[in-house]
Amino acid sequence: MLTDQGIWLSTETPPRREGRPGLFLDRDGVLVREVNYLKNKEDVVLEAGAAGIVRWARARDFGVAAITNQSGIARGIVSWAAFEAVEAEIARQLAAAGAALDLVVACPFHPDFTPGYGPAEAAWRKPGPRMIEEAARRMDLDLAASWLIGDKASDIEAAKRAGLKGAVIVATGYGAQEREATLAFRDNTFEVIAADSLTEAQSALDEAF
Ligand SMILES: [Mg+2]
Numbered sequence: 001m002l003t004d005q006g007i008w009l010s011t012e013t014p015p016r017r018e019g020r021p022g023l024f025l026d027r028d029g030v031l032v033r034e035v036n037y038l039k040n041k042e043d044v045v046l047e048a049g050a051a052g053i054v055r056w057a058r059a060r061d062f063g064v065a066a067i068t069n070q071s072g073i074a075r076g077i078v079s080w081a082a083f084e085a086v087e088a089e090i091a092r093q094l095a096a097a098g099a100a101l102d103l104v105v106a107c108p109f110h111p112d113f114t115p116g117y118g119p120a121e122a123a124w125r126k127p128g129p130r131m132i133e134e135a136a137r138r139m140d141l142d143l144a145a146s147w148l149i150g151d152k153a154s155d156i157e158a159a160k161r162a163g164l165k166g167a168v169i170v171a172t173g174y175g176a177q178e179r180e181a182t183l184a185f186r187d188n189t190f191e192v193i194a195a196d197s198l199t200e201a202q203s204a205l206d207e208a209f
Contacts, residue, residue, distance in 0.1 A: 002080070007124055007131065008070075010087065010104035014063070014139050021209060022141035023057040024132055024159065027068035027104075029151035029173015030198070032090060037072035039082040041089035047172050049198030051097030053149075056202050058099070060209070063139040065103040067131045067148070067158070073108035102139060105131040127157035132164070147209065149201050151175035156182045156192060166191030166208065168201040 002008055028034050033045040057064045072078035087104060094100055108114070109121040123130040136143050147166055148159035151173030159167040169175055169182040169192060179194055186192040191208065195201040 005120070005124065006108065007134075008080070008083070008104075008106040008108070009138075010091075010101070012138075014065070014103040014135075016138075016140045017061065017063045018140050019142050020061055020063060020140075021145040021147070021165075022063040022065060022136060022139065022143070023053075023205075024065050024067050024135065024146065024148040024164070025053075025101075026148070026150040026152070026155045026173075027066045027090075029175065030149055030155075030170060031066060034151070034173040037075075037077045038086055039072065039078040041085045044086055044089040044093060046090070046093050046097075047198055049202060051094050051099040053198045053202045053205075054094060054099035054101060055097075056206075058102075062146075062209075063102050063135070063141045065105060065132075065135040065139070066101050067126070067135065067155075068104065068106045069126050069154075070106045070108050071110035071113065071125075074110040074113035076113075103135050105135050107131055126152075127154040127161065129158050129162035132158060132162035136162070145209075147205055149198070150182075152178050153181040153185070156185050160185050160190045164190070166193065168193045168195050168204060170198060170201055171196045172198075 107124045149168045156167040
């Protein structure tokens with residue numbers, strides 16, 4: 001559903017985790033195969049290990065949220081109805097593999113296509129941190145103990161700005177070409193781990209969480 005701020009939430013009342021860590025996942029190129037402006041549910045293909053890492057995080061009682069920029073909506077390429085059909089298909093495929101996300105947060109804004117785009121919209125759109133902060137607020141997550149998995153530098157920057165413990169850059173989607181830019185966000189307060197796949201990311205996080 002759309003909020004008053006113009007972002008989309010899969011539910012307004014996700015399960016609360018009372019100070020537990022969160023695992024934040026980018027959608028395109030991480031949870032599902034990267035398709036330019038994914039708008040047909042027939043094109044939804046889960047990345048290898050997607051259901052597995054969601055099940056793994058849920059088994060540890062972590063909150064699990066997908067955090068996704070969807071500028072195709074601002075650009076007029078993807079309708080909200082098409083976006084919601086894609087989301088339903090992702091949820092269906094995850095459920096078929098015994099996995100479920102607690103929450104999906106989607107930002108439709110783009111500086112060149114959203115009328116009146118300003119600081120509020122920029123805070124929502126990654127690399128802004130606000131989608132992550134909003135998910136954490138609604139699920140009562142401990143941001144400083146949480147991780148994100150992304151395929152772009154903007155994902156990893158958003159994680160850092162939200163105060164997460166660290167992020168994993170996978171090699172799927174745009175990840176291979178973004179890896180070097182992403183590792184630049186690593187410092188003594190924020191870890192960045194490079195992994196080839198979600199399966200490898202899960203092994204790394206099993207030790208890092
Ligand atoms: Mg992506």
